[in-house]
Amino acid sequence: MTIDMSQFYQVFFEESAELLEEMERLLLELDVADAGKDALNAIFRTAHSIKGGSATFGFTEITETTHILESLLDKLRNGELPVRVEMVDVFLKAVDVIKNQLAGRQYESAVDDQAVAEICRQLSAFAQEGPAEAVVQTSAAQAPQADAVATPAPAADDAEPVDPTPENLFAILTGAKIAVAPVAAAAPVPGAAGAAASDAYGFFTEVAPAQAKAPVPPPAPAADQNPGRRATDAAGDAPPKRGRRASDHVDTETTSIRVGVEKVDQLINLVGELVITQAMLAQTASHVDSALYEALRTGMAQLEHNTRDLQESVMSIRMMPISFVFSRFPRVVRDLAGSLNKQVELKTVGEGTELDKGLIEKIADPLNHLVRNSLDHGVESPEKRLAAGKPAMGTITLRAFHQGGNIVIEVSDDGAGLNREKILAKARERGMTVSDDMPDQDVWLLIFEAGFSTAEAVTAVSGRGVGMDVVKRNIYAMGGRVEIDSTLGVGTRISIRLPLTLAILDGMSVSVGEEIFIVPLTFIVESLQPAKDDIKTITGMGTVVHVRGEYLPVVALYDVLNVRPKVTELDRGIMVIVESEGAKSAMFVDDLLGQHQVVIKSLETNYRKVPGVSGATIMGDGKVALILDVEALARGTFREEERRAA
């Protein structure tokens, strides 16, 4: 019988990725000056587990790297070497290198062999310099003890927490004074194994002495280093000391299953279809006489209820805690703060807040930009902070919470805040139309415009003015919005508001002629029927509608989408005021039909990309309705008008 190991590769890759994340988190939390045994043990174990796995699956290059890493970590947790900041840096780099190696195996991507070799060299170098320093430490620590040679250094500290009862063999083992003791004490236990023991001990293939020879004291080296190490382990692994994190880990391990994303997506799709079918049935059933078909009506009501519950449950499968994204930032902040010579503390709040997996993947980049930006432009240098009467250590806070059907993610810093005058000056310099009495909110949003940067010096981190506009575009593409609050000298808070899922959208259905379109609710400011006087034609802007002191360009959907409308007189239809990319416009439609949650179907996968349309959905009556791409429509009009004007 042969066993195909490849079926377990995926589990190994996922597990290793988690372990590396865990290692990175532990490293970042590690207090170098006072590195606890528990922490060092936990870090050691992550490396150890990856090594074990990679060895089992025959990924020898990963085994080699992790072995070198593990060896050094072993020395640290045994107290043979002191932990140094440079080591943590190299460990973090090693995490990256191992990630790279894993990716090499998983995706057959290129592995940076030079980086691997370099990390291995650095790790080995740390391990090499070990003995000398360790000796110094040992002798210093043990100066008062006369029998320093007989008692191994770690054991001196570590034997203490171990309860020296007869049951606890480790305690006896660490008592290096009586070398015979461990074997004598241990004897009854294997003895209990009875007849099986003599045969079974054969598995200790390299163990020379048989059971009968057990009373022979273990070889000398065993008595010096390793008992001490075992004591360390025993103390470190004692259940009460491990705390909550360990048990959390176990809980997720034993109560969750891994399923491919495509399976979940298929499930979501099927439920989407079910919702549509249910809606169609409901619509049909609504016409039957409820007195005659009472059972049918009751059944339909039940079906609707169950369908909705099922949909919610299925959607929740794709929901993941935002900690998946947040967890990468301690590293980002640490690295960046170091290179900018700033002192920054990162706080995260609401890591358990859940959102759709698709959004999690897409929000990571924009958040990364925002955090970098906060670090680079927001938080001041320690000197400036002290001069301003602030603590030298700046704080960046990542916060996530649910609000209505949205998730709000905030990136805030207690830095310099945005400078209104500077932004306005810069905007004028760049030829943007701004006015001095613009509300702050609008001024702040200018920093999201393309090519906008008020930083005096361009840094490698941010400040080339690329990025922030991409951030905004990405967030809008997810159906989200951005808001900024800032106070000069106090700090800045950027809030991202996202829908909970990409698969369902809150929309307003509108009719144009025989067609039904869906306008995503996030874009809609208000809807109104304009008075005849409010509609004007202005040179260069085409038709505009006057709403609360603003002249908004009119986008007549029937015209743009080439549909025969029921109404063409602008004062007899409805204006749906939408806001996109900071500009408002009025979409002219025949009528408003209602508000729905619609299941988004991609047009691109099923048909092709259509300008002005972002997707489609199936309505309750089985008809297809197109979901409007509000941004493109709003932009398209301006171009259209320009063309006409020219």
Next chain:
Amino acid sequence: MAKSILAVDDSASIRSMVSFTLKSAGYEVVEAVDGVDAMTKAKATAMDLVLTDHNMPRMDGLTLVRSLRELPGYRSAPILILTTESSQDMKNQGKAAGATGWLVKPFDPQRLIEVVRKVLG
């Protein structure tokens, strides 16, 4: 009736591989993610064999062996340690703790089955 084996490892990939290997050899397998979990499961069901990793969070393999040996049902049950540790000293400690055998990772599935068969008789 198929003999039951408790497979203990904090690594999901290794655990599932060990489990798969043993199941394909006709054994019943119960998985545990660390020593503490293993103790709970060992108390709940009498297992014919325990196969455990050493380096694990909360309770390591050697501690598990010692704790098991204090349970009435596990005084003489075979306990194998499957670990990357291969030093003589560690093996001695394993032996002293009461382990029946010591297998070094990476393991060969075929060899694992052979050993398990031998131990379970």
